[in-house]
Amino acid sequence: MRTLRYAIACLSCEMILVLLLASGCGRRAPQQQVVRSSAQAANVPLPVWAPENPSPEFLRAARVFKTWVNEPDITDEPELAGRALEIRFRRALVPAWEFFGSLTDEQIERFRSTRDLRIRVKDLTDEQRAALYRFFDVWRKEFKGVSSVNTGFSEDWLVDLYKVGAQEDLSNVEVQFLVRASGRVAMLLRSRQPDGSLGLPCPIGLGDM
Numbered sequence: 001m002r003t004l005r006y007a008i009a010c011l012s013c014e015m016i017l018v019l020l021l022a023s024g025c026g027r028r029a030p031q032q033q034v035v036r037s038s039a040q041a042a043n044v045p046l047p048v049w050a051p052e053n054p055s056p057e058f059l060r061a062a063r064v065f066k067t068w069v070n071e072p073d074i075t076d077e078p079e080l081a082g083r084a085l086e087i088r089f090r091r092a093l094v095p096a097w098e099f100f101g102s103l104t105d106e107q108i109e110r111f112r113s114t115r116d117l118r119i120r121v122k123d124l125t126d127e128q129r130a131a132l133y134r135f136f137d138v139w140r141k142e143f144k145g146v147s148s149v150n151t152g153f154s155e156d157w158l159v160d161l162y163k164v165g166a167q168e169d170l171s172n173v174e175v176q177f178l179v180r181a182s183g184r185v186a187m188l189l190r191s192r193q194p195d196g197s198l199g200l201p202c203p204i205g206l207g208d209m
Helices: 002-041 056-062 079-101 105-114 126-143 157-163
Strands: 116-120 173-179 184-191 202-208
Touching: 056 079, 079 126, 079 184, 079 202, 105 116, 126 157, 157 184, 157 202
Parallel strands: none
Antiparallel strands: 116 173, 173 184, 184 202
């Protein structure tokens, strides 16, 4: 009898442990579902390279950029090297979208209507400026030691901007979001030259309209 009671007690403990583990798993699953369905609930189509839990700024950009292209063009790269380069580019594209998504409603609407928005870096809000520098940081991390042959840039945007006349604080730099004739959306950064003209642009393609 004592042995039977001991066995029943052990079985009860095991059942309680199983229930606790099951309930714990049950709590985690809905959280994952909420994360995955947040964009779906907002009815925002996302590119395949979107982060698992996209930021509000990324989602705002996704509402503007309707289609996406594979960049950079990898036809002149060995297959594996080209895929690696594309992965790096897509990772750097995430903060570029987030920078665009940090624009105000008025700025985004102006871009939609004119298809050409220009903002001086010195006029950016603190949050927008931080988003721009985060893009610089991610690009530098992703392309460190990598030749980004399909862009007009080396591995460091800031270095390239300084080379074309940017002030250290970027106070003479202008950011332009432009829809080209092809429908491609480009982000261009230009430095204001001493004669008042804008220097050669440092461009990156963001996607399509």
